[in-house]
Structure formats: C-alpha cells, structure tokens
Amino acid sequence: MKYAFLFFLVTSLHADEARHRIIGLSEPAREQDLRTQTQTIPGVDLVSLNFATTEATFRYELSALFPAINPKKPPNETDITQKLDSLLKAASRGTFTLKPRATLPEDKLHKIDIQVGLLDCKGCRYGAYIAIAKLDGVEHTTVNEAGLLTAWIDPAKTKREALIEALKKGRLELVTP
Numbered sequence: 001m002k003y004a005f006l007f008f009l010v011t012s013l014h015a016d017e018a019r020h021r022i023i024g025l026s027e028p029a030r031e032q033d034l035r036t037q038t039q040t041i042p043g044v045d046l047v048s049l050n051f052a053t054t055e056a057t058f059r060y061e062l063s064a065l066f067p068a069i070n071p072k073k074p075p076n077e078t079d080i081t082q083k084l085d086s087l088l089k090a091a092s093r094g095t096f097t098l099k100p101r102a103t104l105p106e107d108k109l110h111k112i113d114i115q116v117g118l119l120d121c122k123g124c125r126y127g128a129y130i131a132i133a134k135l136d137g138v139e140h141t142t143v144n145e146a147g148l149l150t151a152w153i154d155p156a157k158t159k160r161e162a163l164i165e166a167l168k169k170g171r172l173e174l175v176t177p
Helices: 002-012 029-038 077-092 122-133 160-169
Strands: 015-023 044-050 055-061 097-099 110-115 138-143 148-153
Touching: 015 077, 029 044, 029 077, 029 122, 055 077, 077 097, 110 160, 122 138, 122 148, 122 160, 148 160
Parallel strands: none
Antiparallel strands: 015 055, 015 097, 044 055, 110 148, 138 148
16 A cells, blocks of 8 residues: 555656647747746756647656645646746746637638738847737747737638737738738
8 A cells, every 4th residue: 555655756756748828939039038038947847849830848847836836736737737837937037928728720820921020139029929929819929120020820710800900909010012
C-alpha cells in the first residue's frame, strides 16, 4: 500500500504537456520573444511552436506550478491553464497570453487582409495586432512591417467589418485600395 501511494505521488508530479494558442505572436520576431520569456518561468519549457497557427506546446512540472500541491487532490486542467497563463503574462508583462486551441479546422477559416497605415516599429504593429487578436471569431492574426494585417477568422462568429471597426476604435489608420 505504501508503495502504491509513492507510485501515485511520483507519477502525478511528473512533467506534463499542454497545447494552447498564444495571443501575442503578432510577427515572426515575436517567436524569439516568447522563447526568451518562457525560459524565465521555472518548471515550464516551450517544447514546440507553430507560428502559422499560433499554437505552442508547453511542458511543465506540476510541483513547480503548484509548490504546495496535495497529491490526493491534484489541480484540474482549468487550474493548470490558468496558472500557465498567469505565469506567462507575468513573464511577458502581459504581451503574451493563452487562448484555447482553435475548434475550426484551418481549411474552414477565412483569410482577411487589411492594409493598416504606418506601422514602423514592433510596438505599433503589436498595437494593430492586439486590436483584433482577442475578438471572438479571430483564430489567429499577424501583421508585417509593411502594415498588412492578416486575420484568419471563423466566418460564423465575425466578419471583416467587425475587424475594421475594432481597428478604427484602436485609432489605427486604414489604407483604402
């Protein structure tokens, strides 16, 4: 009986993995920012990152996330996600957060391109990106140095007009063709 408990304790505190979408991957240069900031979180490793889908896999040690863990009542998936999110937000000063994985297959998403005015620095591009990245129905988005914002959306949840409205609300100048 004593050995069964020890086996449970060891197996429940081993490294585990979780996949999430990342808010904050606005451009390819932000990949390295995420990698660097994740390295500052004890007990958490960034295992893989797909910039195209903004999905990342994290490996974590439960004992590092929850130092006072009760082996009889381990944290559930929601608790783990919230803890990973809070640690990532703290490490990145709020520029990276977790979002649930996409439920719609990539081939069902609609691609929308919107030309935004002058975005000559990483901060300006991030501002344009964040204006729409958290909208319901926006699965992932990017912005490049030329000011082209590209969003992949669930057409049942949002439309191009909602993205344009959010950009205008963020006081971003749009370039009309």
